[in-house]
Amino acid sequence: MTATLHSLMPDASTREFVNRYSLAPHHLVDDRLRASHISRQRGDGLEFHQYRPYQSGDDLRLVDWRLYARSDRMYVREAQQESRLTVCLLIDTTASMLIQDSNGRPRIEMAKRIAAALGWLAVHRQHPCMAVAFGPAPSAVLQRGTGLRQMERLCHWLDSLAPDEGWPTRATQHQLMQAIPPRSLVIALSDFAAIHDSQRGSWRDLMSQAHALISVQLLVAAETRFDARGSLQIVEPESGVKRLVDSKRVAQQFPGRLRRWLDAVRREQVGLGARYVRAQTEQPTNDILAAALSEKRSADARLLVAP
């Protein structure tokens, strides 16, 4: 670790907190994905798994000669080969991530802090770690790497992220698709909103690349209620489109619309086999991390925020 820590580098308490967790993809993938991308492989790793009868062609070095002496049969030691899934942090960098929470901090700041903490956990657990930004900036990819140097690179890369108006071009989308390796744990940090219909497919395809998926939907408190009065100008940050609405009419329909939208996001993410976590950026970072890294397998969403 360098003498001067990057501001995004998790502090000691956060590191200690996330170190309790492991990135266990077998809790996360659904049956379909697990069938094709089983994460545990038996092999010649260090951790003993089981004995099996010797077969022709097996390496003689794997034969347990003591057991042979006792039983007069040849058994081969089979060890569990630990998964080395790549942890891919997929961060939404569209303009809506600039929306500020009640503390005046843009949503992207919380996404960066969570990404840094998860990156630390990946490094700590010796997983290769990489990061991809889903935004208009081309080739926003941090290449896969390991160790503390990768952690430093991740912090600098996160620091450089600047959400902007617009959407990734097709070329950028293709690059992002190519960047995510097949055996990877994708952790998506986004508001899952304003993904335009034409972009929704690519966002979904991007997450479908994952061996396993954790989707963290970051909301700000102001998005979960509507208490404005009078005429209001609604501004869509991605497109810059403005329109006037009557608050009274919007207020009547807002709770139902919010509930339907959150349900739709949850269904979509669960359908992709994701652990879906909904959180408010005003919450403590550790609470959000705990929800995302929970060992409990749940097909349903873990609701940190009641709509």
Add this chain to the structure above:
Amino acid sequence: MTTGFAIALLLAGVTATLLIHLLYRGARKQLIVANPDLYTDEAAPRLVLQRITQIPLLLLRCAFVLAVFATALSVFGALPIRTGPIVTHAIVPGTPTTRWQSLAESDNTVVWLDRALTRIDRAPVSEFSAASLRKLDAQLPTSAPLTVVGALPARDWPRRGFAMTREVTWVPTAATSESEAHSETAVRPPVVIAVDAPALRAELEFIAALWRAADVVSNVQFQSHETLSVAPEAWLILVGDDATAPLRERQSVTLSLSMASLTALLEMDTTGARATRLWQQLSALPAALPAREAVVTGSPFVRVPEIQQRLSSVTDPNRLSWWMFALAGLFVAERLLSAAQRSVR
């Protein structure tokens, strides 16, 4: 009245501003949202159009009502609308001439006249003092010269009540000696009025003061028949009967007015006939007289009927037409906006 009107306008402006602020406060609020679909208002375009047209329509209707009210006040003479000629004369309370005093209607009224001696406005002054003069001064254009006709409470009066930069000419009447009259435009021949009847002299003194004020003649002297001494170039107006014929012969330019005709003239109930006769008499003066036309056109004798006419119809027709035009414009605009609003319902 003018101050009250200004305060009312100010209050109306402040109220309108507050109203607009309150009504548009919501529209100025912006909400940046990640998912605008949650905030869709299907009726928004229609509502917004209605809201946009609602405020101007309301303001237009308020302006229309105000304009109707102002026009009504203007017609009844209660609203001073200062779009007319500049005030150049003020007949102040204390003017001894009873007939002109009637113009002021009471001792507590200041009457403002323009250069043609047409009454522009009047205002009550509870006490003619330096304070009231300052009030008068505040209502005049900054650099407009002012001629004040009437009895003055003190000799240093002009400097007490008026701005130092204003050129003030005061025309004293019988209350002050004629020698105190201030005049710097004595370019025409002096006019000598020979009159013995004290009542007529008082009337003529005031008329002479108005002559001076109107810059018709700058030097008017009053003499009695017995002590008459007239320079050869001076005009002589003999007010009397045929007994003054010897005096008339001593002067090259003389206008004789019989006591009866002058009295009739000063009655000011003329329908124009007597003024016409006076015109004819004045026209009989030699053509060589300087500024004869000015004498004729600027003579308060000619203007007196006009002043009376103005008194019977206070509202300036031009001003009224302006108000009517504004009213018509407001009405048309209101109708158009109403139609636009109805079309989106």
